[in-house]
Amino acid sequence: MGVFDHNEFDNHESLHYFNDEKTGLRAIVAVHSTALGPAAGGTRRWAYENDADALTDVLRLSRGMSYKNAVAGLKFGGGKAVILASDNAPKSPELFRTFGRCVNSIGGDYVTAEDVGCSVDDMRYVHEVTEYVSGLPQLGGAAGGDPSPWTALGCFQGVQAAAAARLGTESLKGLRIAVQGVGHVGLHLCRFLREAGAELYISDVNRENLKMTTDEMPATVVAPNELLFADVDVLAPCALGNILTSSTIPKIKAKVIAGAANNQLSTAADGVRLAERDILYAPDYVINAGGIISVAAEYYGNGSEDDVRADVGRIKDRLQDIFKQAKETGRPTHELADELARNLIAASR
Ligand code: NAD
Numbered sequence: 001m002g003v004f005d006h007n008e009f010d011n012h013e014s015l016h017y018f019n020d021e022k023t024g025l026r027a028i029v030a031v032h033s034t035a036l037g038p039a040a041g042g043t044r045r046w047a048y049e050n051d052a053d054a055l056t057d058v059l060r061l062s063r064g065m066s067y068k069n070a071v072a073g074l075k076f077g078g079g080k081a082v083i084l085a086s087d088n089a090p091k092s093p094e095l096f097r098t099f100g101r102c103v104n105s106i107g108g109d110y111v112t113a114e115d116v117g118c119s120v121d122d123m124r125y126v127h128e129v130t131e132y133v134s135g136l137p138q139l140g141g142a143a144g145g146d147p148s149p150w151t152a153l154g155c156f157q158g159v160q161a162a163a164a165a166r167l168g169t170e171s172l173k174g175l176r177i178a179v180q181g182v183g184h185v186g187l188h189l190c191r192f193l194r195e196a197g198a199e200l201y202i203s204d205v206n207r208e209n210l211k212m213t214t215d216e217m218p219a220t221v222v223a224p225n226e227l228l229f230a231d232v233d234v235l236a237p238c239a240l241g242n243i244l245t246s247s248t249i250p251k252i253k254a255k256v257i258a259g260a261a262n263n264q265l266s267t268a269a270d271g272v273r274l275a276e277r278d279i280l281y282a283p284d285y286v287i288n289a290g291g292i293i294s295v296a297a298e299y300y301g302n303g304s305e306d307d308v309r310a311d312v313g314r315i316k317d318r319l320q321d322i323f324k325q326a327k328e329t330g331r332p333t334h335e336l337a338d339e340l341a342r343n344l345i346a347a348s349r
Helices: 051-071 093-105 120-127 148-167 184-195 207-216 268-276 290-300 305-329 333-348
Strands: 014-019 026-033 043-046 077-084 176-180 199-203 234-237
Touching (some): 026 051, 043 051, 093 120, 148 184, 148 234, 148 290, 148 305, 176 184, 184 199, 199 207
Parallel strands (some): 043 077
Antiparallel strands (some): 014 026
């Protein structure tokens, strides 16, 4: 399948393929929209089975970034990068410098940051060769740095909003919450949830990350293939996307799904399936915008940590509006969020 007739092609403005023989770097950058500003979105480094999977991922993720940035009220369009991880391209400073040169060659239409498989340190190497990067360590009370704690804070407050709307309680005390993936965001989220008195169920395919979490707090470890179907009140997906499908949804016991992972719904029909089962879904790109809010404040140099905290707090208000509308109209939450995002982008053109 080509690009223009690809199922996930959504009038993306441009697509950039990069190959570097020396470092083995292979990367794709997708610029979905620059209508609201430079296309911003993190870099995912992942061992894709093939190029086609990487293309599908970057097309979906970049569109999601356009929607996320629009709904969060940021002066950013949407883009995303994927680096194809392989034994031929081991992680190294030079790999990230080379990737930085690729980003630089796009001339500012794409701004990168860290995502799954990349760290703040990796972005430092990117920054050695380009200004079009954010998510770097900051001094004093300036906004920026690792976006994950902000993503986790927005998710935590989003879980509170969803629990209030669906379970009739904003207090998370005693609620059973399953967190899929305890990486950068998941671990921070667990800390917030635990502090609020939730009973935690966690899974991860990485044993070290599991151990780090269970060393720090009480949590029941569940096998990765069982976590989605655990007998819990809330499911917080914080690993990868494509997990809510026609085959998983009928087996889910949670009444609320609210977590950080991008592209949780496999297809739009899966959002309808959740609504039909009366499972309240917090649209992923609305609830997980905390990190990009911090990235935007850092990139534009126009905010303190307190400003970012206040802005992240507004994610909860947006979710409350969406949940209220869903209740009044009977429409699925993902549809309402998509409509809002598309209207905001169209209004700016
Ligand atoms: P991460 O790589 O640090 O953590 C992901 C964790 O999920 C890892 O520990 C990994 O081992 C685990 N995992 C992978 N497959 C799994 C499976 N099948 N079952 C259980 N665990 C599994 O990534 P992150 O930065 O924490 O991001 C998590 C999700 O949130 C991603 O989908 C990312 O795109 C999204 N997100 C992250 C941010 C951010 O600020 N980091 C912002 C918005 C969205």
